[in-house]
Amino acid sequence: MPNALISTAPDFSQPIAVLKHCHDRIRKQLETLQNLLDHLPQHGNDAQAQQAAHSIMRYFNQAAPHHHADEEVDLLPMLSVTAIGEDAAVLQKLMPEIMAEHQQMDGLWHTLNLQLAPIADGATATPAGQLSPQDVQQFSAVYSAHMEKEETWIAPMAKRLFSAQQMQQLGSAMQQRRGIPA
Template sequence: MLSLDALTSAIPAPSFDEPLDMLYACHDKVRHFCGQLDALPGYIAEHGHSHAVLNTIAGIVRYFEIAGPAHHQDEEQELFPLIVARQPDAAAKIEQLLAEHGYLNARWRAIHDQLQAFGRGELADLDAAAIAEFTRLYREHAQREEDWLFPVAGQLIGEDELRDAGQRMAARRTTPR
């Protein structure tokens, strides 16, 4: 079995100068943090409430509360409108991805509440089935975007537009919330 420590290694991120590469890298981080989430219930069952668990939970929460929403915003504001404008028949696929963003956020909220309650000592364990469903759905969503959205964006959006999108993506992360 993987130790929780093995799941906490840092994943380097590419530059916003290549926004599609950045979005792919974000999906690698999604998979990383989904792996951590998947491991948590078993790790907790074996090791209980520990400092390592609390640190891992803090990292997971930080990712899905800050980076995850920024990633969705990047796609929704930078890619979706341009794709629909240039390929109107893509609107249904874009609507599906938007709906998935909303559904994933709702599923995350429930898991977030559990993680917070566990951190406060109000829960002895986590709902492994809810976590497994969330991570499965998120991985499938990321794969759909990698299979369709990012390649289409690369075909339909010019280099100058992508560079400008990358600058806006970077600004989103430096602007105080």
């Protein structure tokens, strides 16, 4: 009997739910990033700060690129061949924006990753000055607006338009990308 007290991730038979779950994890990492920014001036680069930096870096260096590839390589191209009429018009407007936002977030992440590395490695020289509040705010704002756009427009469109076979194809591609056996 499954334990109802333990929250589990959806499986790849529900690829849109997996993408939403990724967004929820991104939101948690953005919250941790903000918490780290608040933590450093008071506590310095202690074990908690190092652990938080490691967690953030692990997510955005490993899981986030898979998530972006899910959208760029599979979800959006599949939608572009399926959508017609108003859906196609909405998609034609949003696809370039989403792709540009992915590039913008990748650039912002590169900057933050360089700032987080010394914190994760336990550097003691002015750790509070290593993490830019402006960079954290910009990264969080761009990511949050981006996820809102996808959850408002892209996910509902895919749920509405994709057949069971297309959902299975998307889920299989996502699972394979992560090296998870079928």
